Amino acid sequence: MTGQVLLTMRGISKYFPGVRALENVDFTLRAGEVHALMGENGAGKSTLIKVLTGVYPKDGGEILMDGKSISPSSPLEAQKCNISTVYQEVNLCPNLTVAENIFIGREPRKAGRIDWKTINRRAAELLKQLNLEIDVTKTLDNYSVAVQQMIAIARAVDVDAKVLILDEPTSSLDENETSRLFDVVRGLKKQGLGVVFVSHFLDQIYELCDRVTVLRNGELVGAYEIEKLPRVELISKMIGKELGDIQSMGKNDAAERGEVLIEAKGLTAFGRIKDFDLTVHKGEVIGFAGLLGSGRTETAELLFGVAKPEKGTLKLGGSEIRFATPLDAMHHKIAFCPEDRKVQGIIGDLTVRENIIIGLQAKNGMWSHIPMKEQERIAEEYIKLLQIKVSSPEQLIKNLSGGNQQKAIIARWLVTEPNLLILDEPTRGIDIGTKTEIQKMVIRLAREKQMAIIFISSEIDEMTRTCTRLAVLRDRKKVTELSGDEIYPDRVMAAIAGGV
């Protein structure tokens, strides 16, 4: 694996208005290695890739390919520098044939016209090298995403790539398809290509990759040989906490469990979660711990009817139930507070009162009128309960701080008086003071209102403080459950890493 250095990125910096996306990042890729690029959300992985492929211009640093300085300003130029990328959403044309997708833009011609025979023959040969025998004269939309990805790789390799970037290639593949893809990647590695592999799946990283570069908050943490890096250490490098670093500061002392509220057995939905079991009692705060992409949000959405499970059962209050839509789940007193409050949550140009009432309105139906007096009373009540800092309930919500917006959204769901409240990253991007307030509020809601709460967060110390029980997810499976004294940071981190 100690091939010669193929690609060097040195001191790369990239700034967006008000954001430092990359600061002085180094990256080295050797010929014949598969190099993982890892980091949590906002670490700068995709920015680094986009700088490398010419989508973003870099603000500092240099890129050396085979010792020569390059600065591609478009994907096409990057391609000419022998750098090819296969994106998560396959970037091919669904209406063209498989063969054409591989050759378009550089079609072999005969007597001035496109030589379809040669194209089809060569495409079939190329795909055969990747162990793919399909009808190349059919249009691309006839094939599954996995096959499309192979075709994209075939195209990338055939344009004389020396560096192949695979951006989360496995996120929509099943196990068989993934292992097929891996075989292909190993074959390319033998041919001396350098492969950059971006993925959230720990197992896959350890199965396929030789080295790993870890980024955090736009900075380089380091590059490591994967064999010499235990999983726990990799995790701690990604989330930026050393083992034993986090002090348990206060805890939600496990209150007695109330009666069973909701029970999931063997819930499975492709691309989301596999065989998920969970029993939720009243008055509990259950955390979903795991890395980004481990299936936290996806599982929560399953409980809320955003997606339907393919297998498994969901019992609510003892009787089996299937939610057709989120509204259906709302009628069964389940509430879901999504991760990205800007995109999925607030309606900026409405007032705080209106933003709070919307949840109730949706539940009651479009046509049931809620008198203004009643609306004002509800808004006042929850603004007080959650200590939302507003000048008046009629203030536009977009003028509130992030933390207060988040509280307003939580209020929106609370007015529907749910039995189960799902909070997905409720404290992201909020200052520490408000964070603590939200954590306290969660604990209080569980204790006083006997509400069951599912709490999803990337911050382990926050989880250990707030939750009475933790479901640990890895690679879209629940790997273990922790409760009581088991909930302390080191233990949680070890569980997330698994297979230590």
Added chain:
Amino acid sequence: MKNMKNRIVGSRYFSFGITALLFLVLYVIGMMSYKGFLKPQVFCNLFIDNAALIIATIGITFVLLIGGIDISIGSVVALTCMTTAQLLANTQLGAGIVTIIALAIGLLFGLVQGWLIAQFDMQPFIVTLAGQFFARGLTAIISRETIDITNPTYTAVASARIYLAPKAFISVGVVIAVIALIVATLVLKYTRFGRNIYALGGSESSAQLMGLPTKKTKIATYMVSGFCSALAGVVYSLIMLSGYPLHAVGMEMDAIASSVIGGTLMSGGVAFLPGTLFGVLIQGIIQTFITFQGTLSAWWTRIIIALLLCAFIVMQTVIVRSRHRINSSEK
């Protein structure tokens, strides 16, 4: 059996087959209902009457293929007719030169529209709407009255009859239309430009990431449409032998309808030019029916075309959906 059905519906030529079949069925019904339909000249007349529309349909099909739209076609047709008539009437220029100037105007029109759309990422609907107003306005500025074309060369070409059989002849316009159709079909199938058009319509961002010249292709596509409009204008002027500000009003809509009936997807990426020819011919045959019937208003053509359009769009949606179903079940 089911497999067979899947293969037929899944085929790229399915909607072409449906359109061609519909045309044949209509023709057979016509031959059984009216004796006049048996004359070969009736068939030739379908082409003679619609030669200009066939050419306009080629142009709009190119644009629809990249997911765009061009509603300036009818106005450009009028502008070229008017320019031709004006130049022939008031200058010493010969018919050949005048025709070349007319075609150049169309190309220029397409170039400007395409450049605006590609360079500034403007909505093609708005840009070509502006083009529509501009060309129509310019036509009326040149002359608000009809200008007749009396140039002897031009009238000779216009009245020329090319006999295919003793009792069946076509016009020069038909020859131009058929040549244009063949050339355009080959361009789409066998040149990089043609394939880039399909790629652009399939997914613009993919096309860009695959390193295709998306901007140039876009501009060139609108130039094709502009050129076709002008060529349609020339053919139209051979029939009308005049320039008039209200010539060919709404022709772009007939062209769009023909293209869609012929299997073009409005969302881009899918079209087969010979299919769009049948789209035009179906419109023509319905008109012929109404002529033969004698008492019905010619506006019934519109109503029937409207129903056909709805039927075809529903059919396309169903095809696309069933294809998805077939694929996911094969996965």
